[in-house]
Amino acid sequence: RAMTKDNNLLGKFELTGIPPAPRGVPQIEVTFDIDANGILNVSAVDKSTGKENKITITNDKGRLSKEDIERMVQEAEKHKAEDEKQRDKVSSKNSLESYAFNMKATVEDEKLQGKINDEDKQKILDKCNEIINWLDKNQTAEKEEFEHQQKELEKVCNPIITKLYQSAGGMPGGMPGGFPGGGAPPSGGASSGPTIEEVD
Template structure:
């Protein structure tokens, strides 16, 4: 939630079309937590200044600690989910690469065996764990000789 800390108005700004006034806004925060905001019209020189002390709506040390812990916990969950999604995508990509190769060779028996993998990904792939997806990738490799590698996608994270 946002906490309104204060407001100020600058008068004497030269009239101009929307978005055209040349106003420079400067923010500075001192060691005592006082925020100084200065706005100056670069054409007329008109300016306004406000000093804002954060004496209300501040977070306590325990609030900050809790928020940092929550952020770390969610970060780990997000990374685990991203890892799983990358593995599923890599598995799907490998399956469809095999399917393309089998189709080109008109390998009906191979396509039939591959249909089990396709069916599994379509029905169970979304809810599967990373480990289950990885095992299915190992099975695909054992059966068709194509390695499922999600790590090449993960280095960008």
């Protein structure tokens, strides 16, 4: 199922000691591995620090009966369309949030000092802050609303970033601040930025 609350809890662990960083910057790699005996090993690694934690779920922990499994499979099928809609909505929200924070980080990066004029920088910061405030108040908005807000943000950011990219001669080494696109000018698509999946 798309949401954590609709699934069966097998176990939990914490990954601690991750240094503070802007939202969207930390990258956590989570690996699921099931061996031939049905034992599940889950590990999480913070790519920047190498810090890791893991948990082993044996087949007798949180085990479901055959009837429980069949019931959950039927429920998943019954709510398939609803789950897909929820997944799409969360994906759109995360895409907008990630894009807004990435754009803020880009124009505030020290590497851009003197390369972007104050007026353009402030335009992007003002719009990003407006979007972030909107997100805080509209966490349960519909997919179309998140997509509309992202298009409005891109209308402000894309021309400025494209101009900046062109005037810098392609910005060797890519754009700073984790700019979506890895050094290429913005495409204007809703897929810009890293994919962050919210599980609850």
